[in-house]
Each structure stands twice: as structure tokens, then as C-alpha cells.
Amino acid sequence: MSSPADAPDDDLAVPSEPALPARCEVLVVGAGPAGSACAAHLARAGHEVWLVDQHDFPRDKVCGDGLIPDAHQALQRLGVLDEVMRHAHAVSHVRCVAPRGGHVDVPGTLAVLPRRRLDALLCRHARRSGARVLTPARFESLIEQDGQVVGARLVHGGQTREVHTRWVVMATGAHVPALARTGLCDRRTPSGVALRAYVHHPGLAESHRTMDVVWHRALRPGYGWIFPCGGDVYNIGVGAFFRRGDTRERDRAADANLREVFDAFTRLYEPARALMDGGTMQGELRGAPLRCTLSGARSGRPGLLATGEMLGSTYDFTGEGIGKALETGLMAADTLLGAGTDDHATLADYERRLDTLRPKFALYERANRVNAHPWLADLVIWRARRSPRLLQRMSGVLNETSNPGHLISARGLLRLLTG
Known part of the structure; x- marks a missing residue:
């Protein structure tokens, strides 16, 4: 598999239409996972869909690149x-590393694929x-x-062009200016920030096969990670998350x-030290906000x-966002x-669908306290090393069959301490 930085452009390119039509049925703005999934599903059902993105493919996206079971x-x-x-690097375990150095390997259906390649695959799909793709086309405003x-209104080829459509679907990620221009923005501040790099290191392939997530006091309120991409390339990064309503954490x-x-x-x-000391960075450290x-x-x-990260589709606690996007x-x-002529009924239907996800997001928001208080990771990992049942529950968190909030609730902590 090609590494993130040296994948040939023609292998990842997505052909673009030469121009926009004056009208279409559905316009999807943003060709990341959420936008491409929406466009593909609609087009496959026979709808006329145009999918636009402000960048030509291939293009990069700051992300941990992990594909967990929901993805x-x-x-x-x-x-x-x-x-x-076929392009991803399959991984069998997440290694959870506590501040004091203890760790536990949590099994799951996992893979890593850099977003440069994943997003190109999804857009081509x-x-x-049947979706028509146009790049680069920057969203300017709604009509x-x-x-x-x-x-x-989209800017393409140096000119502003108007496209009239029955529905516009916005999928421009955590990009606040685009969100603000839709009139849907309730919160401009992000929920967190992330920084990552790709590093090539041939010597680690045999010794480092897990997706590592590391908690430590020095990383509050977040964690560090190392995810193997295959081809002797690793995604290494850190993220900081703050809890909703906690102004001290937000400011920090x-x-x-x-x-x-x-x-x-x-x-x-x-x-991480061995990777950076003996490896070669591919590109620069890059950061991005998270919603x-x-x-x-x-x-x-x-x-x-x-849709997607515009709505805040990234999980607190883990920072995983591809699956929910x-x-x-x-x-x-x-x-x-299923839409009819009543837009308000359509919006109510969409909200009902999103409501089925909200309890999961609330549980991950509750579990996010581990990032602010990493001693909790010490406790959970210490106990999981001695309890196959707890390890199974941690695996269930990856598979969304276990409640992550229960691990650190008052009752859950008591169970951890008393066995």
C-alpha cells in the first residue's frame, strides 16, 4: 500500500464535470464521508445529485484515520x-495505555486508512x-x-455561479465560516482540537501492530495516539477535548x-519517542478543530x-468521527x-432519525471525563488487566454494544474498586 504522502495523484484523482448546471434536484456541498455517503445513496436510488467540494482530489484531512466497527x-x-x-491496514486491537504505564489490548474490528485515500474512494463511489462531481467549487452562500x-452560490473557475435546487445538503465538516453562512450555527467554538503527522519508520513494523491510545496528565484534557497505516507509515497525534459547559476546560x-x-x-x-527519533516525517504537523x-x-x-461534522458527528472521549459522519x-x-412536499415534515423526520443517535453521543460525552482526569484510565486499565468481563465490556464500547459512561459512573467505579 502506498504511504499517505507518496500515493500517486492519478491513483486518487476523481474526475470532475466541466461546469455546474443551472438546476438540479439535490446539491451536496462537501465530499467528505458524510457528503459522499449522502450523494451515493441518493444517486443510486435514481435522484439527480451534484456533489461539490472546494478542493480537487486527492486532498488531505486532519484525522486519526481509524475505522472502528460503526464505520x-x-x-x-x-x-x-x-x-x-483492500486499501486499509487491518488492526486487531486497540492498546489503551494508562498514565502509570499499564496497558490493556482491547480487541475489535478495526482498520486504518488515511483520509487522503478514503475520501477519494468514497467520492469515486x-x-x-450516478452522482455528478464538480471540484474545486467553494460554497459562497445560499439562495x-x-x-x-x-x-x-458556488465559486468555480474564478466565477460565482448559481445553482437552483430542491434541496441543499451541507457537509462541510468543522469549517465554521461555511456553517455560519447557512444560518444553522448555534455554537462557533469547537469541541476540541487535534494535531497529527505521518511518520515513516521501517523498523517498527514487527513491534508495533496495535492502535495505541495513551492517557497522561501532561496530555489533559485529551490523549495521544499512534495508528499504523501500513507500508511502515504511522499516524501519530494528540487531541484535546473539553466538556460542554466547562469554561475552564474550554479555555485550557x-x-x-x-x-x-x-x-x-x-x-x-x-x-512515540522511538517513532519520531528514528522515523522520517511525511509532510508537516497539521491541526484541525473538532465538533x-x-x-x-x-x-x-x-x-x-x-450532516456530518457540521452537526458535531464526532464522538467525545474517543474523537472517532468517520463512522458517525x-x-x-x-x-x-x-x-x-422519503420526502414529500412539506419541508417541515421532512425536517421533523430527519430530526427523529438523528434523535436515535443522541443517547450514544450523551454516553460518550459522559465518558469524556477520562480525558480530563486520566487517573480514571489508570483505574479502568488496572482492573481490565484482571477481569476478562471488563475487557469484554471495553471491546463492547468499540462495537457500540456497551455503555462507555457506565465504566466511570459512581456505581461503575465502585465495582472496579471492589471487583
């Missing part, structure tokens, strides 16, 4: 799992499914008539110099739906497939 399930439903897995969204995360946190991670965790907890934006208004994209498509 596998969404990719399976989308019909692209086998293709993705949407195109094969409205009597309170109804009836299209969008906002003020944190993530480069200093990254340097601390490479000092305190021996595999979590399925909050911070309204889901839509007449003629407009928002895909899932919300599919939900947006399912909503439009």
Missing part, C-alpha cells in the same frame, strides 16, 4: 466496504453510483426565496499549544439539511428519499 457497518451499507478494506432555501484546550503537548507525548511514551456531541448546529431548515450522511439521504 465498517456504514461502509457495508453503502456498498463500498470491500473496496475500502458516489460518482460511480433563498420567502424563507425557503432554493439553491446555492483553546489556549493549549498542541505542539508542546505533541512534544510531551513523544517524550513520555517510548514508542462533537451532535450539537452546535441545527439540523436544517426548509430546503436545507446539515457516514451514518448521518445516510440518514440525510434516507430522509430525502
Whole structure:
């Protein structure tokens, strides 16, 4: 498998249409996992869909690149799992590392695939499914008539072009300016921030095969990670998360110099130190905001739906966002497939679908206290090393069959202490 930095562009390129039409049925803005999933699902059902992105493919995205079971399930439903897995690096365990150095390997259906390749695969799948793709096309503003969204203005080829459409689906990720121009933004501040790099190190392939997640006081309120991408390339990074309503945590995360946190991670965790000391960085350290907890934006208004990380589809605690971005994209498509002439009924249907996800996000938001109080990771990992049942529950968190919040509830902590 090619490494993230040296994959040939023609292998990852997505052909673009030469120009936009004046009208279409559905316009999807943003060709990441949520947008591509939505466009592919709608186009496969016979709808006229245009999928636009502000960048040509291939293009990069700051991410941990991990595909956990919810991503596998969404990719399976989308019909692209086998293709993705032919390019991905399969991993059998997540290694959870506590501040005092203890660790436990949690089994799961896991893989790693850099977003540069994943997003290109998903966009090409949407195109094969019948969606028309146009890049680069930057979202400028919505077109409205009597309170109804009836299209969008896009900048393409140096000119602003208007596209009138029955529905606009916004899937532009954590990019706040685009979200603000939709009138859906309830919160401009991110839920967290992340910083990552790709490093090539041939000497670690035999000794480092797990997806490592590391908690430590020096990494509060977040964690560090090392994920193997295959081809002797590793995704290494740090993330900082703050809990909703905790202004002290928000200010600390906002003020944190993530480069200093990254340097601390490479000092305190021996595999990270070995990777950086003996490896070669591919590109630069890159950072990005995160929007979590399925909050911070309204889901839509007449003629407009928002999906993916615009809605906060990244999980607190773990920072995993690919699976839920895909899932919300599919939900947006399912909503439009059943839409009638009453936009308010369509919006209510979409909100009901999203409501089925909110309890899971609430549980991960509750579990996010581990990132702020890493001693909790010491306790959970210490007990999991001695309890096959607890290890099974931790594996269930990956598979979304166990409640992550229960591990650190008052009752859960008592059970951990008393056995």
C-alpha cells in the first residue's frame, strides 16, 4: 500500500464535470464521508445529485484515520466496504495505555486508512453510483426565496455561479465560516482540537501492530495516539477535548499549544519517542478543530439539511468521527428519499432519525471525563488487566454494544474498586 504522502495523484484523482448546471434536484456541498455517503445513496436510488467540494482530489484531512466497527457497518451499507478494506491496514486491537504505564489490548474490528485515500474512494463511489462531481467549487452562500432555501452560490473557475435546487445538503465538516453562512450555527467554538503527522519508520513494523491510545496528565484534557497505516507509515497525534459547559476546560484546550503537548507525548511514551527519533516525517504537523456531541448546529431548515461534522458527528472521549459522519450522511439521504412536499415534515423526520443517535453521543460525552482526569484510565486499565468481563465490556464500547459512561459512573467505579 502506498504511504499517505507518496500515493500517486492519478491513483486518487476523481474526475470532475466541466461546469455546474443551472438546476438540479439535490446539491451536496462537501465530499467528505458524510457528503459522499449522502450523494451515493441518493444517486443510486435514481435522484439527480451534484456533489461539490472546494478542493480537487486527492486532498488531505486532519484525522486519526481509524475505522472502528460503526464505520465498517456504514461502509457495508453503502456498498463500498470491500473496496475500502483492500486499501486499509487491518488492526486487531486497540492498546489503551494508562498514565502509570499499564496497558490493556482491547480487541475489535478495526482498520486504518488515511483520509487522503478514503475520501477519494468514497467520492469515486458516489460518482460511480450516478452522482455528478464538480471540484474545486467553494460554497459562497445560499439562495433563498420567502424563507425557503432554493439553491446555492458556488465559486468555480474564478466565477460565482448559481445553482437552483430542491434541496441543499451541507457537509462541510468543522469549517465554521461555511456553517455560519447557512444560518444553522448555534455554537462557533469547537469541541476540541487535534494535531497529527505521518511518520515513516521501517523498523517498527514487527513491534508495533496495535492502535495505541495513551492517557497522561501532561496530555489533559485529551490523549495521544499512534495508528499504523501500513507500508511502515504511522499516524501519530494528540487531541484535546473539553466538556460542554466547562469554561475552564474550554479555555485550557483553546489556549493549549498542541505542539508542546505533541512534544510531551513523544517524550513520555517510548514508542512515540522511538517513532519520531528514528522515523522520517511525511509532510508537516497539521491541526484541525473538532465538533462533537451532535450539537452546535441545527439540523436544517426548509430546503436545507446539515450532516456530518457540521452537526458535531464526532464522538467525545474517543474523537472517532468517520463512522458517525457516514451514518448521518445516510440518514440525510434516507430522509430525502422519503420526502414529500412539506419541508417541515421532512425536517421533523430527519430530526427523529438523528434523535436515535443522541443517547450514544450523551454516553460518550459522559465518558469524556477520562480525558480530563486520566487517573480514571489508570483505574479502568488496572482492573481490565484482571477481569476478562471488563475487557469484554471495553471491546463492547468499540462495537457500540456497551455503555462507555457506565465504566466511570459512581456505581461503575465502585465495582472496579471492589471487583
